[in-house]
Every structure is written in C-alpha cells, then in structure tokens.
C-alpha cells in the first residue's frame with residue numbers, strides 16, 4: 210500500500226465541548242490510484258485532508274506514506290486548494306519554482322524542473338505571465354504544476370475545481386484524467402460533487418457526517434472516461450447510488466444534530 214490511514218480519530222475542543230469530527234477512518238490506497246472522498250458539508254473532508262497533509266495531527270490513529278508515519282508536511286505530498294494560492298506578485302514560472310526554492314534546490318535545477326511541469330500542464334507559453342493575466346482554470350493548472358514540481362508521491366486536492374464554471378470544470382476534468390494516465394500519479398481528492406467523483410476516480414470513499422465516518426467504499430469501473438459516459442446508465446447507476454447514500458446520511462445527520 211502507498212497511503213494508509215489507520216483508525217484515525219479527530220476531535221476538536223470547542224465552546225460547546227468535545228466535537229468528534231472524524232471517527233475511526235481507515236483507508237488503504239495503492240500507488241497510481243485516483244481516489245475521491247465524497248461527503249456532505251461538515252463530514253470532515255477538509256479535516257481529513259489536513260491530517261494526510263500533516264498540517265494537523267490526528268487525536269489518535271495514524272497516516273502513513275509507504276512505511277513513513279506522517280508527522281508534519283513534507284515534499285512527498287503536494288497540495289492543491291480550491292482557492293488559488295498563487296502569489297500575485299510572482300509570475301507563473303516563479304510561482305511554480307517557489308516550493309523548490311524553499312527546499313533549497315539550486316537555481317538552474319529548479320528552473321528546469323518547474324519548466325518541465327509547466328509543459329506538463331500545457332502552460333509553457335505563460336511562464337512570464339502574472340496570475341491576474343490567467344483564467345481560473347489556468348491558475349489551477351499552475352497550482353497543480355507547482356504541487357507536481359516537488360515530485361510528490363501523492364497529490365492531495367481540496368475541492369480544486371469548486372470555484373470554476375461548468376465548462377472550465379469539464380476541461381479541468383479531462384486535463385486531470387490525461388495527467389493521471391500520463392504520470393500514474395497517486396491522487397487523493399475531496400469533493401462534494403458526486404458526478405465529478407464518479408467521472409474521475411477509480412475508487413470513492415463516501416463519508417457520512419456528524420461524526421465523519423466512511424459509510425461506503427465504491428469501486429468505479431467505467432468502460433471509458435469521456436463525456437459520452439455521462440449519458441450512459443453505468444454512470445447514472447454509480448451517481449444515483451452515491452447520491453442516495455449521501456442523502457440518507459445527510460438526513461440522519463440533521464436529525465441527530
């Protein structure tokens with residue numbers, strides 16, 4: 210296994226008392242998988258991603274990358290967030306190089322590595338542009354290039370396409386699938402968009418809320434991943450099953466609140 214989450218619990222101390230946000234999360238992810246964790250708002254998706262990224266530590270349980278226990282952030286995990294996190298005063302090349310600079314990579318090497326990943330995301334021609342000169346989808350591709358430039362073992366994505374319009378989002382989906390096929394990257398993405406999860410991932414963890422627990426693990430076996438598939442019953446069956454599940458657990462969570 211590549212990324213493993215064992216008996217993870219996360220509690221927060223709030224004014225109302227002890228809030229259990231994640232309860233007994235177990236996940237085993239192999240190299241090259243594209244995993245989506247799907248759940249309603251409040252199911253603890255971002256909290257889970259923060260534990261994997263090492264931005265926060267579990268109350269109990271563990272996250273492992275290979276044999277290594279996660280105890281903090283590290284270059285083996287690249288992060289992409291929903292809101293563009295590019296530095297507005299740096300051009301695309303400088304933004305892409307930023308993490309490598311922090312890691313102390315010499316100038317020539319970081320230039321070459323960042324240029325390579327800008328070509329992977331199809332933005333070589335925009336290396337000198339400032340973020341404000343790019344569309345939303347292009348900005349997210351720069352954020353992906355920056356995350357990839359450190360050559361992480363796992364790419365972690367927190368609702369990366371949530372702020373994009375539907376057409377840009379569809380273009381980014383095609384881009385992500387192409388990137389995944391070409392690089393065989395391990396990707397862990399969280400989303401509340403059920404169609405996005407079914408279209409992109411080979412496996413889905415559906416989370417229920419209050420507290421966040423894994424309610425179902427679903428293998429997605431689509432005969433093709435082009436937009437035609439979205440009109441076929443195999444796609445609708447996965448989507449409807451997942452929607453029904455989330456709806457049921459959403460109602461349960463509301464009545465328990």
Ligand SMILES: Nc1ncnc2c1ncn2[C@@H]1O[C@H](COP(=O)(O)OP(=O)(O)OP(=O)(O)O)[C@@H](O)[C@H]1O
Pocket residue numbers: 221222223228230248249250251252253254255256257401
């Ligand atoms: N640092 C914190 N202190 C206290 N409570 C927190 C903290 N971080 C998150 N929570 C609570 O944990 C719960 C889950 O939050 P989280 O952001 O992980 O959910 P989510 O599934 O990502 O939601 P959304 O889809 O709306 O982003 C929420 O009730 C939130 O208020």
